[in-house]
Amino acid sequence: xxxxxxxxxxxxxxxxxxxxxxxxxxxxxxxxxxxxxxxxxxxxxxxxxxxxxxxxxxxxxxxxxxxxxxxxxxxx
Numbered sequence: 538x539x540x541x542x543x544x545x546x547x548x549x550x551x552x553x554x555x556x557x558x559x560x561x562x563x564x565x566x567x568x569x570x571x572x573x574x575x576x577x578x579x580x581x582x583x584x585x586x587x588x589x590x591x592x593x594x595x596x597x598x599x600x601x602x603x604x605x606x607x608x609x610x611x612x613x
Contacts, residue, residue, distance in 0.1 A: 539611060541566035544581045544591040548572070552590040555602040562613060 541559065543566050545552035559566050569577035571589060581591060584598065592599045594610040 538565070539594050541611075542569060542593040543567070544569050544571055544577060544586070544589050544593075546570060546572040546589050549589050551602040555590050555592055555607070558602070558604060558607065562611070564611060 541564055543552065543555060543559070545556070545568055547570065556566070556568065569580065571578040571581055581587075581589070584591070586598075586600060588600070590600075590602055592602070592607060594607070597610050599606055599610065
């Protein structure tokens with residue numbers, strides 16, 4: 538099973554959509570909320586990103602929520 542990490546924030550609509558998509562497809566993921574977790578914010582910035590969502594599937598990083606791209610990365 539792929540390791541999935543979602544960098545998100547409380548006010549991000551696309552983050553909510555991405556998490557709902559993962560739940561609907563029974564995909565386990567780790568959420569790192571950059572609005573409440575300073576370490577998560579630092580990790581995201583170290584990866585070169587300032588916005589959310591950033592979805593990591595194993596070694597693949599996706600900026601934004603693209604259902605087709607995420608489905609492909611997850612093998613759905």
